[in-house]
Amino acid sequence: MDLTARWFPGHLAEIDRDECLELLGRSEVGRVGLGEPAGPLVLPVNHVMVGEGIVFRTVPRTAIADHVGAGRLSYQVDELGSCMSSGWSVLARGTADFVDGPWLEEHDIEPEPWTDVRRTLFVRITPTQITGRRVLPA
């Protein structure tokens, strides 16, 4: 077995903040990262951008919900294709708070009841640091 061919070399190039925000806005799904003693919890959710805020829904009394207001967290989006010979990744880090009905309505987001009615909380991550990098073919 020769696994050598599975290592994709590639080069990295920084993505500037404006393009990172554009890529966040174009993405529908990303991954919330929370520090936990067992190692970071990394869970996919889908999001919308409201300005520079990353807004997603979650269920009360879960790790994500319990972490809101309790520390820093991350949000990561990428597009890597079938291999990492090319692609990009953006990482936003900051704090999170809950947003409520009036705020959502003010930003034209309607908190309708869903099929999965348990995801009643809306969380907004306010990034204080946004970095991105592009993987270019070798």
Next chain:
Amino acid sequence: MDLTARWFPGHLAEIDRDECLELLGRSEVGRVGLGEPAGPLVLPVNHVMVGEGIVFRTVPRTAIADHVGAGRLSYQVDELGSCMSSGWSVLARGTADFVDGPWLEEHDIEPEPWTDVRRTLFVRITPTQITGRRVLPA
């Protein structure tokens, strides 16, 4: 603007450990998660599985390299398609160590020189916890 349609409802189902390992083995890329004061660092890499070990290459004196042996970390793979109405995500958490030439040869991985010659370190994550979930359409 009605963003309501962008929230994908869906239901979650647990994926058992064996299937999680199978999904890790079928994936070529994933995301390393490291705890940092600014919030978790989440960075894509490509990997190979050696037994239950997740092996990837990295550059010396980077956040990933410095974290090896210094604490717990995560590895996440997913396949979410264009929206989160269906897909899956697997999260492995554990510790990491460096593996060297003899170990790599023993497992038929040839540490050849690459185009990107800086990625000289091979890291192995040994998962102590592997969880996964599938998002099923609502």
